[in-house]
């Protein structure tokens with residue numbers, strides 16, 4: 001069964017990792033897909049090609065989500081190409097691991113602007129388009145297990161993920177009257193570009209893996225199903241929810 005047949009899905013940070021897996025997953029479920037990305041031109045082009053090979057329409061738009069203007073441009077470009085917006089997956093993010101006591105101001109500022117401000121502008125721009133269309137919609141934000149627990153080298157990052165989780169709760173209230181559902185996924189540790197260097201440390205990798213009841217680190221594709229589900233009408237009465245996708249890591253205290 002195709003869960004997103006005829007829908008138009010927008011995904012930020014769709015060139016690699018979780019965003020790319022969500023883009024391909026949405027296309028497999030019958031959606032036309034627009035991706036935004038920051039710098040990886042070749043990877044964005046190959047994502048578009050993969051979606052088109054599945055028989056769906058696709059486009060990629062380069063742009064920094066931290067710039068408020070990018071959100072409106074992305075939505076306008078998707079509407080010009082595909083006519084409407086049914087789903088926004090706000091996924092783009094960075095995690096430049098760094099110790100707390102000497103954290104550079106620029107690193108804090110950039111991480112907040114990309115992860116939190118960027119999500120805010122994208123969600124707002126998509127919501128305005130959905131309200132204009134008058135037929136509801138679905139917004140899925142990629143938050144993190146890090147919205148709920150901390151990380152020594154992520155003091156600038158975990159607050160952004162808690163913020164994204166909170167944004168989805170408040171947006172669910174603000175947009176419910178328009179039939180727009182807002183939910184977040186909370187991935188655990190998923191092997192992608194964002195943590196390639198961090199998880200090159202075998203000790204850390206082993207420690208993280210040991211905490212996961214399902215016995216392995218996540219793959220980007222592990223997020224595709226949960227994101228497609230929350231975006232689809234299968235989740236028609238789900239809003240303001242947060243879905244952990246972490247192999248059980250969060251609940252594994254002892």
Ligand SMILES: NC(=O)C1=CN([C@@H]2O[C@H](COP(=O)(O)OP(=O)(O)OC[C@H]3O[C@@H](n4cnc5c(N)ncnc54)[C@H](OP(=O)(O)O)[C@@H]3O)[C@@H](O)[C@H]2O)C=CC1
Pocket residue numbers: 012013014015016017018019036037038039040041043063064065066091092093094095114142143144145186187188189190191192193194195220
């Ligand atoms: N991997 C993990 O363990 C977890 C990841 N997450 C979250 O998942 C999301 C995706 O990360 P993940 O797939 O792991 O990492 P990747 O590094 O593989 O993907 C990040 C994506 O975001 C894009 N991006 C980065 N900065 C910007 C920007 N300023 N403007 C627009 N696009 C941008 C990148 O584009 P480009 O390639 O062009 O630079 C890329 O498409 C992030 O929000 C992250 O916080 C949450 C929990 C766990």
Ligand SMILES: C[C@H](O)[C@@H]1OC(=O)[C@H](O)[C@@H]1O
Pocket residue numbers: 095143144145146151161187188189190194195198
């Ligand atoms: C990038 C990290 O490995 C990853 O990001 C998250 O949000 C998870 O909590 C992991 O720490």
